[in-house]
Amino acid sequence: MYRGKQKVESLYHGLTERKTDMLPVLIAYGTTEGQTRKVAEFIAERLRIRGHQVDLLDTASAAADQVQPFQLAVIACGSLHLDRHQSSLAHFLKSNQAWLQTLPLAFFSVSLSAAMSDADSRKEAQQAADHFMLQCDLQPLLTRCVAGALKYTQYDYFKRMMMRLIASHQGQSSDIGHDHEYTDWPQLEADLDQFLNTAGLAPKAHAA
Numbered sequence: 001m002y003r004g005k006q007k008v009e010s011l012y013h014g015l016t017e018r019k020t021d022m023l024p025v026l027i028a029y030g031t032t033e034g035q036t037r038k039v040a041e042f043i044a045e046r047l048r049i050r051g052h053q054v055d056l057l058d059t060a061s062a063a064a065d066q067v068q069p070f071q072l073a074v075i076a077c078g079s080l081h082l083d084r085h086q087s088s089l090a091h092f093l094k095s096n097q098a099w100l101q102t103l104p105l106a107f108f109s110v111s112l113s114a115a116m117s118d119a120d121s122r123k124e125a126q127q128a129a130d131h132f133m134l135q136c137d138l139q140p141l142l143t144r145c146v147a148g149a150l151k152y153t154q155y156d157y158f159k160r161m162m163m164r165l166i167a168s169h170q171g172q173s174s175d176i177g178h179d180h181e182y183t184d185w186p187q188l189e190a191d192l193d194q195f196l197n198t199a200g201l202a203p204k205a206h207a208a
């Protein structure tokens with residue numbers, strides 16, 4: 001069993017009769033154009049199928065200030081914009097670092113770089129994700145880069161032109177008449193299962 005889970009159990013011992021298995025997995029996400037919300041909702045659905053309680057939290061919402069430290073595990077999700085993750089996510093992780101570091105934690109970083117065919121771009125995405133965790137003083141059990149989306153139809157004119165330029169330089173679609181999703185959902189589910197297994201949270205039917 002992951003030592004963070006033991007800490008949570010001892011924290012609860014004597015305080016409540018609730019079993020730690022009834023605690024939720026918190027999915028805290030930051031998003032700018034919505035793809036990371038879709039990723040977070042996918043993870044939530046897969047966790048529920050595996051019998052977990054789930055709390056979904058948009059770190060830009062007022063609810064982010066009300067979160068209690070009673071969680072089974074935490075999955076943080078954010079996306080890259082101009083090489084940075086959402087400031088709301090950074091704020092949430094830094095202000096709750098003391099208890100987050102005691103729990104099994106995974107971080108999923110959504111970006112266009114993760115969708116690139118060249119290894120250098122994917123390495124840059126991984127470095128940005130690792131660096132973000134270092135900045136937040138957190139050591140996740142698992143940090144994964146997730147290919148995001150180009151949402152041309154949702155961008156304003158300047159953003160659309162900028163993203164078309166970047167995308168065409170990087171071999172992605174410059175067809176601005178449509179949105180383009182690159183997220184590999186089966187891979188995301190496999191990464192989630194790896195995290196659950198490592199954290200000792202996989203239901204028996206799904207445990208490796």
Ligand SMILES: Cc1cc2nc3c(=O)[nH]c(=O)nc-3n(C[C@H](O)[C@H](O)[C@H](O)COP(=O)(O)O)c2cc1C
Pocket residue numbers: 030031032033034035036037078079080081082083084110111112113114125147148149150151159163
């Ligand atoms: C203005 C803008 C800047 C972006 N900057 C980066 C970047 O620096 N690196 C990268 O890999 N992807 C970048 N992307 C791609 C996003 O990470 C990708 O579209 C992702 O799906 C956005 O997730 P969200 O919808 O949850 O915000 C950028 C996208 C936009 C619109």
